[in-house]
Amino acid sequence: MYTDTISAISTGLGEGGIGIVRLTGPQALPILHNIFRTPGGKRKARFESHRLYYGRVVSGGDAGGELLDEVMAVYLAGPRTYTREDMVELNCHGGVVPLERVLNLTLQQGARLAEPGEFTLRAFLNGRIDLAQAEAVLDIVRSKTGPGLEQALGQLAGNLSKRIAAVRQGLLSSLAHLEAMIDFPEDDVPPASVAPQLLQTQAELEKLLATADAGIIYRQGIRAAIVGVPNVGKSSLLNALLRADRAIVTPIAGTTRDVIEETVNLRGVPVVLVDTAGITATEDVVEALGIERSRQALSSADLLLPVLDSSRELGPGDLELVEAVRGELFRESGKKACVILNKSDLTPQVVGPQRVEELLPGVPVVRISAMTGERLDELEETLARLALGGQNVATHSVMVTNERHRRALARAGEHLQAAIMASEAGLPADFVSIDLRLAMDSLGEITGESVQDSLLKEIFENFCIGK
Ligand SMILES: Nc1nc2c(ncn2[C@@H]2O[C@H](COP(=O)(O)OP(=O)(O)OP(=O)(O)O)[C@@H](O)[C@H]2O)c(=O)[nH]1
Numbered sequence: 001m002y003t004d005t006i007s008a009i010s011t012g013l014g015e016g017g018i019g020i021v022r023l024t025g026p027q028a029l030p031i032l033h034n035i036f037r038t039p040g041g042k043r044k045a046r047f048e049s050h051r052l053y054y055g056r057v058v059s060g061g062d063a064g065g066e067l068l069d070e071v072m073a074v075y076l077a078g079p080r081t082y083t084r085e086d087m088v089e090l091n092c093h094g095g096v097v098p099l100e101r102v103l104n105l106t107l108q109q110g111a112r113l114a115e116p117g118e119f120t121l122r123a124f125l126n127g128r129i130d131l132a133q134a135e136a137v138l139d140i141v142r143s144k145t146g147p148g149l150e151q152a153l154g155q156l157a158g159n160l161s162k163r164i165a166a167v168r169q170g171l172l173s174s175l176a177h178l179e180a181m182i183d184f185p186e187d188d189v190p191p192a193s194v195a196p197q198l199l200q201t202q203a204e205l206e207k208l209l210a211t212a213d214a215g216i217i218y219r220q221g222i223r224a225a226i227v228g229v230p231n232v233g234k235s236s237l238l239n240a241l242l243r244a245d246r247a248i249v250t251p252i253a254g255t256t257r258d259v260i261e262e263t264v265n266l267r268g269v270p271v272v273l274v275d276t277a278g279i280t281a282t283e284d285v286v287e288a289l290g291i292e293r294s295r296q297a298l299s300s301a302d303l304l305l306p307v308l309d310s311s312r313e314l315g316p317g318d319l320e321l322v323e324a325v326r327g328e329l330f331r332e333s334g335k336k337a338c339v340i341l342n343k344s345d346l347t348p349q350v351v352g353p354q355r356v357e358e359l360l361p362g363v364p365v366v367r368i369s370a371m372t373g374e375r376l377d378e379l380e381e382t383l384a385r386l387a388l389g390g391q392n393v394a395t396h397s398v399m400v401t402n403e404r405h406r407r408a409l410a411r412a413g414e415h416l417q418a419a420i421m422a423s424e425a426g427l428p429a430d431f432v433s434i435d436l437r438l439a440m441d442s443l444g445e446i447t448g449e450s451v452q453d454s455l456l457k458e459i460f461e462n463f464c465i466g467k
């Protein structure tokens with residue numbers, strides 16, 4: 001347990017219906033006694049835990065002093081709290097000035113301003129939640145779609161941790177078996193006898209690891225670049241997918257000059273759509289800069305959406321663009337693409353896009369009308385499928401949603417593989433057990449049993465202050 005008490009404004013900055021100043025630590029209750037007065041102006045003799053009190057926050061202690069805000073205050077006695085310590089929450093009028101004054105008063109009373117994520121860090125260090133659960137707290141706050149939130153809530157409830165624990169348990173019992181061999185060599189059971197159990201543990205670990213591709217995408221989303229020559233309907237497509245008039249659309253070529261980014265929810269996958277300036281040869285400086293950004297968007301996107309106008313013959317610019325997309329796909333194997341033949345409501349000129357299919361083999365082609373919304377559904381379906389790597393994913397089952405977890409699991413898998421090989425080669429038991437211990441340590445990095453301070457710092461500095 002900590003000896004110091006921390007305080008922070010836990011609600012978002014700016015005006016709000018209410019705003020909360022939160023404290024945790026041994027001084028939380030004494031500070032509440034000092035600053036809280038009943039509506040009649042009296043000090044409260046006693047606060048019951050988990051009960052809301054109406055009153056005022058005043059500076060100046062018993063000397064009376066200035067009224068800072070009218071509040072609802074709650075004292076939460078540890079360990080039945082978020083941090084397991086004594087906590088106090090002051091529900092103030094939401095607004096920057098009253099909140100900062102109340103916060104400052106708690107600081108004058110001996111609290112220290114909390115670091116980002118420090119409440120959650122305490123919950124972790126005090127053993128209420130493990131590291132994967134602590135990370136889930138941030139994922140909940142940051143979730144962009146329903147499935148993303150569902151995964152984060154499941155992770156906070158310990159679903160991922162339970163699966164990790166099951167794998168760990170498998171390793172542990174193999175390890176116990178091996179230690180017995182080391183301690184009682186006369187029994188002379190060859191290490192190969194643990195191999196079946198290790199293989200089973202490996203299968204479990206791999207099943208979990210296989211969820212990571214889709215899981216990480218549900219949590220983080222992907223970037224999709226809408227690219228094409230001027231006037232093909234890139235901005236119209238952005239607006240259609242957003243169902244909002246976000247970008248300016250005109251019949252004039254070169255309307256979009258700068259990159260526009262907006263996040264959409266495509267079948268539960270958060271997709272950052274990047275609308276770009278049409279790529280063409282130009283003398284115009286502003287347009288040229290926009291085009292440079294379009295090229296950057298192309299190289300930084302995970303999903304490439306070349307748009308072609310199907311009511312015109314393909315021009316050299318279109319083919320150049322398709323070529324550029326092909327280059328990107330070749331350069332980075334993880335990238336995906338979908339060719340969009342827009343303006344399907346007009347008389348088609350691009351009948352069979354053979355040329356495109358030749359240049360981009362295996363890349364889906366979807367015919368749509370950004371103007372009428374025709375087959376927009378089909379496009380959304382295709383994009384979500386591409387984003388998830390073509391997998392059919394059951395979003396309600398446990399997924400690995402975090403790159404850090406994926407890497408730790410993969411490392412555990414490598415050590416486990418080494419253990420299996422050592423065991424199958426009939427090497428002495430301690431060779432096998434060394435690898436098993438390393439595998440256990442890697443798993444422990446996910447849940448936080450074996451974790452370095454530097455990693456904790458890295459994880460928690462992404463949190464907001466007050467979380
Ligand atoms: N008939 C028809 N017209 C469309 C469709 N999509 C876009 N347009 C029209 O095509 C013109 C250009 O549309 P934009 O969305 O501005 O095209 P853009 O690719 O963003 O153009 P730049 O930003 O100039 O590169 C506008 O007049 C749109 O109304 C479509 O599906 N059908």
Ligand SMILES: [Mg+2]
Nearest residue numbers: 234235255256
């Ligand atoms: Mg545009």
